[in-house]
Amino acid sequence: MPQTTEVDSETLKRREWRMFIFLAVFLAPILAIAIVGGYGFSVWFFQMIYGPPTH
Template identity: 55%
Template sequence: MERPNESFTKAQELRSFLFLSVVTAPVLAGIIVASYGFLVWMYQLLAGPPGS
């Protein structure tokens, strides 16, 4: 007999992979880039522009 919770089906694995690669990875990359830009902006706000 089959155990429904034993492992993921191929359709579930494909759906999970597509969600991770199409949604999660770009969102995470955008958050990282935006965070870095915000940190640089805040640093320059406090320390002044480069070369000053």
């Protein structure tokens, strides 16, 4: 006979808080650094091939 597990509201709240903390403290800063770093790398690489911008 299969067991059914019900998630009570306290467990659900705890899980939501953990996910929020993970997103706010870890994932968002890592993504921001990766996006800005990737953009900077692409500009650097572009300028390495085609030279710096001129007037």
